[in-house]
Amino acid sequence: MITLKNVTKTFLNNKQSFEAVKDTSLTIKKGEIYGIVGYSGAGKSTLLRLLNGLERPSSGTIEIDSQELSPLSDKQLRKERQSIGMIFQHFNLLWSRTVIDNVCFPLEIAGVSKDERVKRARELIKLVGLADKEKAYPAQLSGGEKQRVGIARALANNPKVLLCDEATSALDPQTTDEVLELLAKINDQLKVTIVMITHEMEVVRKICDRMAVMSKGEIVEEGPVLQVFRDPQQEITRRFIKQDTEVDEKETQLVLKELKVAYPEGQILRILFQGDHVGAPIITKVSRQVDTDINIIHGSIRSTHNAPIGSLTVQILGDQAKQDKALELFRTYPVEVEVI
Amino acid sequence: MIRQILATGILSEYTGFEDVRWDRVWNATTETLYMTGVSVAIVFVLGLILGLLLYETRQHQTIWSVALYKTVSVLVNVFRSIPFIILIVLLIPFTTAIVDSMTGPTAGLPALVFSASPFYARMVETALRDLDKGVIEAAKSMGASKLELIWKVYIPETLPSIVAGITVTTISIVGFTAMAGVIGAGGLGNLAYLEGFQRGRANVTLVATAVILLIVFVIQFIGDRLVAYIDKR
Numbered sequence: 001m002i003t004l005k006n007v008t009k010t011f012l013n014n015k016q017s018f019e020a021v022k023d024t025s026l027t028i029k030k031g032e033i034y035g036i037v038g039y040s041g042a043g044k045s046t047l048l049r050l051l052n053g054l055e056r057p058s059s060g061t062i063e064i065d066s067q068e069l070s071p072l073s074d075k076q077l078r079k080e081r082q083s084i085g086m087i088f089q090h091f092n093l094l095w096s097r098t099v100i101d102n103v104c105f106p107l108e109i110a111g112v113s114k115d116e117r118v119k120r121a122r123e124l125i126k127l128v129g130l131a132d133k134e135k136a137y138p139a140q141l142s143g144g145e146k147q148r149v150g151i152a153r154a155l156a157n158n159p160k161v162l163l164c165d166e167a168t169s170a171l172d173p174q175t176t177d178e179v180l181e182l183l184a185k186i187n188d189q190l191k192v193t194i195v196m197i198t199h200e201m202e203v204v205r206k207i208c209d210r211m212a213v214m215s216k217g218e219i220v221e222e223g224p225v226l227q228v229f230r231d232p233q234q235e236i237t238r239r240f241i242k243q244d245t246e247v248d249e250k251e252t253q254l255v256l257k258e259l260k261v262a263y264p265e266g267q268i269l270r271i272l273f274q275g276d277h278v279g280a281p282i283i284t285k286v287s288r289q290v291d292t293d294i295n296i297i298h299g300s301i302r303s304t305h306n307a308p309i310g311s312l313t314v315q316i317l318g319d320q321a322k323q324d325k326a327l328e329l330f331r332t333y334p335v336e337v338e339v340i
Numbered sequence: 341m342i343r344q345i346l347a348t349g350i351l352s353e354y355t356g357f358e359d360v361r362w363d364r365v366w367n368a369t370t371e372t373l374y375m376t377g378v379s380v381a382i383v384f385v386l387g388l389i390l391g392l393l394l395y396e397t398r399q400h401q402t403i404w405s406v407a408l409y410k411t412v413s414v415l416v417n418v419f420r421s422i423p424f425i426i427l428i429v430l431l432i433p434f435t436t437a438i439v440d441s442m443t444g445p446t447a448g449l450p451a452l453v454f455s456a457s458p459f460y461a462r463m464v465e466t467a468l469r470d471l472d473k474g475v476i477e478a479a480k481s482m483g484a485s486k487l488e489l490i491w492k493v494y495i496p497e498t499l500p501s502i503v504a505g506i507t508v509t510t511i512s513i514v515g516f517t518a519m520a521g522v523i524g525a526g527g528l529g530n531l532a533y534l535e536g537f538q539r540g541r542a543n544v545t546l547v548a549t550a551v552i553l554l555i556v557f558v559i560q561f562i563g564d565r566l567v568a569y570i571d572k573r
């Protein structure tokens with residue numbers, strides 16, 4: 001659906017050149033939700049703007065739905081953009097227009113007749129759950145409602161792709177979840193390919209199928225979300241995953257310290273399960289086979305778009321031989337084991 | 341102090357309105373309104389175009405844009421800085437060339453337009469620069485062309501500033517018309533000067549002042565109401 005080949009974007013600032021996107025190659029499949037995480041300044045927004053031709057690459061090629069962007073004239077590019085929706089961190093609605101007129105805006109640009117516009121806009125406003133706010137002005141809406149309008153507006157021309165630039169970063173956690181749910185629903189119902197960029201790993205975990213990690217203009221890691229979470233290759237990816245689990249991390253560390261003091265001989269492991277294995281009675285099995293006690297210190301489960309990921313922090317008691325045996329046994333199961 | 345003034349009878353000049361020729365006041369008022377109305381209409385369009393031009397050319401780094409920006413910018417600054425009374429005198433040759441007679445309200449128009457348009461153009465440019473960049477990006481991401489951007493984003497989204505700006509500009513134009521009156525362009529300024537001052541009829545000056553104040557208040561009131569109505573932020 002979307003293919004980037006060796007794309008580089010260089011900006012010239014006061015005679016100084018700066019590579020915001022470096023030699024990036026990427027394939028995004030039709031109908032998937034693709035997440036790109038990275039810290040501020042990593043070049044995520046630039047990458048997204050390359051996808052709808054708001055920026056032209058300095059080198060490399062970009063293909064959307066087997067249409068290469070670079071040979072297109074400005075006019076053709078504007079036409080092409082009508083089939084690529086985009087939503088923003090700060091919603092970017094026109095404050096001078098009502099909700100329905102905001103949703104009509106892209107339809108006006110596409111030259112849709114007035115009756116058609118209103119009909120289509122009403123459908124979309126209903127889809128995003130704002131039927132009663134049709135005549136309101138953006139200033140009268142909450143952040144979550146504004147983003148819903150943004151989504152309705154982005155979908156107006158039946159886009160093949162929806163680009164989301166930090167779409168939930170200005171929203172509170174509750175509203176973030178609602179907006180993510182809406183995006184997942186849209187992806188499911190309308191089969192729109194979604195590309196999300198964010199600095200929040202949580203967002204990627206919750207709705208993306210595949211993901212990439214971007215750092216200093218480069219994609220440093222890429223793969224299915226579950227795989228990246230289970231087996232991160234880069235330090236920066238680990239940091240992002242940790243940020244997602246940070247909340248309970250602090251308390252766990254505290255308990256860990258206390259336990260290490262109380263049972264200095266015990267070995268502490270972190271076990272990561274995913275998907276089908278979340279429910280498997282691995283702990284009991286190992287405990288029985290080795291004939292030793294296993295303390296459960298902390299457990300958590302997080303949902304991802306495809307399957308849940310669970311994490312357990314456990315302590316194996318008993319002598320060294322038993323501990324080694326247990327560790328070995330754990331490794332025979334399809335889980336990730338980490339000695340802490 | 342006040343008692344002294346009263347005692348010396350200066351204020352007594354302002355009593356009794358029997359010798360005020362109301363038909364002349366009415367005439368002068370229509371002339372002022374004519375000069376203001378016509379020049380505001382021209383200034384609005386010209387200022388908007390210049391303001392958009394300043395805003396657009398400022399953003400681009402190409403030689404043509406930079407040259408255009410510099411040229412317009414210098415012209416705007418020069419005309420904005422010339423004191424109005426001097427501008428009138430400076431423009432006399434130009435005015436006679438295009439309006440024939442150097443007196444009458446129409447003769448005041450070129451100077452009014454030349455001095456107020458740059459003033460308004462800068463206001464429009466500032467309003468555009470305050471416009472949220474995100475909204476422009478959003479419109480572009482939907483495939484809007486430059487013309488669509490101007491009509492559907494730039495103007496509607498800056499409308500409160502555009503209207504507030506033209507209100508302020510109109511009020512200063514009313515003031516300028518009074519000055520233009522002194523050099524023979526008619527209007528309330530002319531009336532106050534010729535009838536009121538030169539013929540020593542202080543009452544006429546007082547009436548002219550009151551009418552000008554009334555005009556200014558009405559313009560301000562309408563402007564404020566309009567801004568409040570269109571501003572949905």
Ligand SMILES: Nc1ncnc2c1ncn2[C@@H]1O[C@H](COP(=O)(O)OP(=O)(O)O)[C@@H](O)[C@H]1O
Pocket residue numbers: 011012013018020038039040041042043044045046047
């Ligand atoms: N139009 C531009 N001109 C010059 N530099 C730019 C431009 N756009 C972005 N940059 C630079 O590129 C880098 C990446 O920016 P951006 O893509 O916005 O990052 P992110 O969205 O990941 O925070 C930043 O250092 C930024 O200053």
Ligand SMILES: [Mg+2]
Pocket residue numbers: 041044045046166
């Ligand atoms: Mg960004």
